[in-house]
Amino acid sequence: MQPRSTQYHGTAYVHGIASGNLIASNLELSFWGGVDPQTSQVIDRHHPLSGKFLQDAILAIPGGRGSCSGSGVLLELLLSGKGPKALIFSRRESILTLGVVVAEEIFRKSIPVVVLAAEDFEDLLDARYVAVNGSTVSTVQLGDAMHSFASVSTGPLDTTPGFDIELPDKDRAFMDGIHGQAAQAAMRIILRMAAMEGARKLMDITQVHIDGCVYTGPGSLSFAETLRDWGGKVVVPTTLNSISVDQRRWRAQGVPSVFGEAAEKLAAAYTDMGAQPTYTCAPYLLSSAPKRGDQVAWAESNAVVYANSVLGAKTMKYPDFLDICIALTGRAPQGGLHVESNRLASLCVEVPCLREADVDDSFYPLLGYHIGGIAGNRIPVVVGLDVLRPSKDDLKAFGAAFATMASAPMFHVVGVTPEAATLQDAIGESERVQTMRLDLRQLESVWKTFNTAEDNSPVDLISLGNPHFSIAEMRRLAELCRGRTKRDGVAVMVTCGRATFGLADQAGLIEELHRFGVEVITDTCWCMIGEPVIPTGSRTIMTNSAKYAHYGQGLTGKGFYFGSLERCVDAACDGYYDASAPAFLGTCTNGEANKR
Incomplete structure (x- = not known):
């Protein structure tokens, strides 16, 4: 007797054949900070899939969210054999799809990526076993009926862009390899993503901010060094996001040499290609920040949102690896938030x-x-x-x-x-x-979601600077610390960019903060910091960052407290957290709220 099955027909953004157990959720998932790139375990402790392992499963989620570095995590999983067998989404998903496209284009490894209609996706969520063949997704009732299907494709692949797009002579020159192998590979990847986004032509970009300089594992390093060794050079001004270590002090901080040297090699690969060693997750604080209407290509999720929303510049939420591809060509798909009507x-x-x-x-x-x-x-x-x-x-x-x-x-x-x-x-x-x-x-x-530490647990570490502190925040912190004494046993650490550190140093703020006991770390950011920079044996971290309060528990295994900057300084002095909720949480001036 043949097992009963239901077939759904969607759009295949990466073709392939796969089958396996279905791991599914109707909530978006960030792979960076949400999935361990070494084990495939979901480590976002606020997500329904927390604790699940994605290896050899078929993952169905509506799409990604959060960090642009999700593409890097997925690439690591695919290259190490720890990845899912297929991805199923309910809408176009550029960050995770890009990770698969890079694996296919550069390393010749791939898994299918399919987008289903929303109602079909919802219907699929209760399935146990799923088969993917091109744009068709099938559910079956018996697991042993799946064994005839292949998993990850590793042979030579036909990755010819199969779509119609306007290609002026300067774009054809990239495709023809006139500007070198790196630029040619970059243009192929850009065109594939343009097809997925429905863009019919490319456009000029004035600057790029690269997030792919975060070391997620050997795959991220291999990708960057491959483009560099193929002769890659950026053709527009390009800044670099936070890297995985404080480049000038990681040895003194006790960071293992294997990790620190790999992170340094990754940063060097990008600077060798002409990127500027700005090493900040807040490029909008730099003097080179774009102005309203500028067409740019930024990665790093908080920077993208700030550029679009606060600066009025125009950028998509570019995935890691697509950022350097655009920097090597100066060209990006003309679509999404680059178009006024989509904003x-x-x-x-x-x-x-x-x-x-x-x-x-x-x-x-x-x-x-x-x-x-x-x-x-x-x-x-x-x-x-x-x-x-x-x-x-x-x-x-x-x-x-x-x-x-x-x-x-x-x-x-x-x-x-x-x-x-x-x-x-x-x-x-x-x-x-x-x-x-x-x-x-x-x-x-x-x-309550942000405050996960055990009641009355003493505070071991105050974490500040996610995103990187501005000069105004450095000044405010110094004001709050002035005339007070930090409690022994409580570490206070701030991350900021090199440019902000320089300004703060000139203003005498670094010396003042050091006197209080604040350690200022540059180049890296909290989502990349672990032990021993985070003091070994510490159990509880307090932060004023919602981003770190969300990701930190899964990244560090520590308990977390959240509060204002002033409360963070109070905890640094007292050693304990004020658990009372802010007064505004009980404020509601309109009794009709939520009735609309």
Whole structure:
């Protein structure tokens, strides 16, 4: 008797044949910080799939979210044989698909990637065994019926771009190898991603910010060194994101030499290709930051959101590895948020009336995280924040938290961000905008999500600078520490970019912070830091970063506390966490909230 099956027909963005157990969730997943690149275990402790191993399974999720480095994690898994056998999404997913495309184009390893209609995807979630053949996904009832299917393809593949796209002479020159093998491979990858995005032509880019310099394993290093050895050179100004170590001090910090040397080699491969050693996850703090209307190609999720939302520059949420491909050619798909009409909001979130005195700086990461979870892949516009006059650092914290939960690469704030002088500016002529009215008490669940440490656990480490601290934040920290004494046994660490460190040093802030006991780390960021930089034996970390509060537990195995910068300094002095919730969590000035 043949097993019963149901077939679904979707769109194959990478063709192939695979079968296996289905691991599925209707919640998006960030591979960076959410999946261990060495073991394939889901380590995002806030995700329903936490603890599952993706190796040899077929993974079905609506799409990715969070970090642009997910493509790097997936590449590592595929090259080590620890990856899933296939990926099934309910919408186009560029970050994870790009990881497969790079594996196919550069290393000749591949798995199928299929996008199903939303209703078919939902129907699939209850299946146990799944077979993928091209654009067809089949469910079967008996596991032993699957053994005739192949898994990961490792033979020579036909990766010829099979689509119609405008190719002017300068693009054909790249495809023909006139500018070298690295640029030729880069253009092939760009064209495949253009096809997936539905772009019919490419466009010039004025600058690139590369996130692929984060060391996820030997695959990320091999990719960069291959492009360099093929003669790759960037053709537009290119900055580098945080790397995996403090390049000038990692040996003194006790970082194992095998890891530190690999991270240094990866950074060197990119600087050899002409990228600038800026090593910051906050390139919008650099003097080279783009201006409104500039067409750029940035990776790093928080930077993408800030560039689009706060600077008014135009960029897609570019995956790791696609960033260097664009830098080598100066060309990117003309689509997505590069196009004005695609930057409009489809979700309106109304925030109750507040006064500046009602909130502290923990309000913005809590709000960004909550709205990011609501928005998903929709661009939101927030109404009601203008009266609070949020600073650039407030918007940085909001955007990083938003980017952790959302796949959308942009938000608007009416009266604050450059493309939302009015609500009408943000939504255009659309009549299909969903409106939600926020009750601030909804943020209490986010607060509890971030506070995972055991009650009354002493604080061992204060983690600040995710994203990297600005000069204003360095100054504010110094003010809060002034005249106070740090408790012995509590470490306080701040990460920032080299440029910010230089400014802070000139202003005397570094010396002042050192006197209090603050260690300032450059080049790297908290999502890449582990022991022994995080003191061995520490159990509890406190942070003012929603991004680190989300990822940190899975990355470090530590308990976490979350609070404002002032509360972080208080904990550094007292050694204990003030568990009382901020007053604004009980504030709601409109009794009709959530009834719309």
